Amino acid sequence: MCKVGGGIANDMEPPDVRWMSAYPAVVWGGNNFCDQLLRSTGWLVWDKTFPEISRHSQAELAWTNTVRTIRVHREAYHGFMRQRDGWFHQHQKPVGLLTWCVAFTGNAETILDPFMGSGTTGIACVKLGRKFVGIEIDEGYFRIACERIRQAYAQGDLFQPERKAVQEDLW
Numbered sequence: 001m002c003k004v005g006g007g008i009a010n011d012m013e014p015p016d017v018r019w020m021s022a023y024p025a026v027v028w029g030g031n032n033f034c035d036q037l038l039r040s041t042g043w044l045v046w047d048k049t050f051p052e053i054s055r056h057s058q059a060e061l062a063w064t065n066t067v068r069t070i071r072v073h074r075e076a077y078h079g080f081m082r083q084r085d086g087w088f089h090q091h092q093k094p095v096g097l098l099t100w101c102v103a104f105t106g107n108a109e110t111i112l113d114p115f116m117g118s119g120t121t122g123i124a125c126v127k128l129g130r131k132f133v134g135i136e137i138d139e140g141y142f143r144i145a146c147e148r149i150r151q152a153y154a155q156g157d158l159f160q161p162e163r164k165a166v167q168e169d170l171w
Helices: 080-085 095-103 120-128 139-155
Strands: 026-028 043-047 059-064 070-074 110-113 131-134
Touching (some): 043 095
Parallel strands (some): 043 070, 110 131
Antiparallel strands (some): 043 059
């Protein structure tokens, strides 16, 4: 199992770091808790390529134990790019960014996103042929994520064998 995906409880509470030495991990918003995370020289940077006058951040950081250096992904994601993908969540990230992150997990068969939001990590997993477990506290976002992931499966991929999504209950 590998943990990839959204921030840590909206970046307001420190993470439980016990699992981080056992599994490959990518934690967006980890820079907000770098003094509480395990020591790592690996950081992923999303360069949003915004013009300097933007009122939004020009980059976001993810703590990771999957690389030993800083890696940069450049992808603008605003305006018409959000409209293209559908804008469902205030912290939604582009599928290309999360596909890039999942690729750093090596041979991890199952990816866990405990802050699933609108399901972008799940869509990336569909594209890469990985199993995905997503957890989302907000029922509305959970439904959106499930529908987006279902659509990703329905779309198919010429380079991946046909797969079928299975929605399992916890109870």
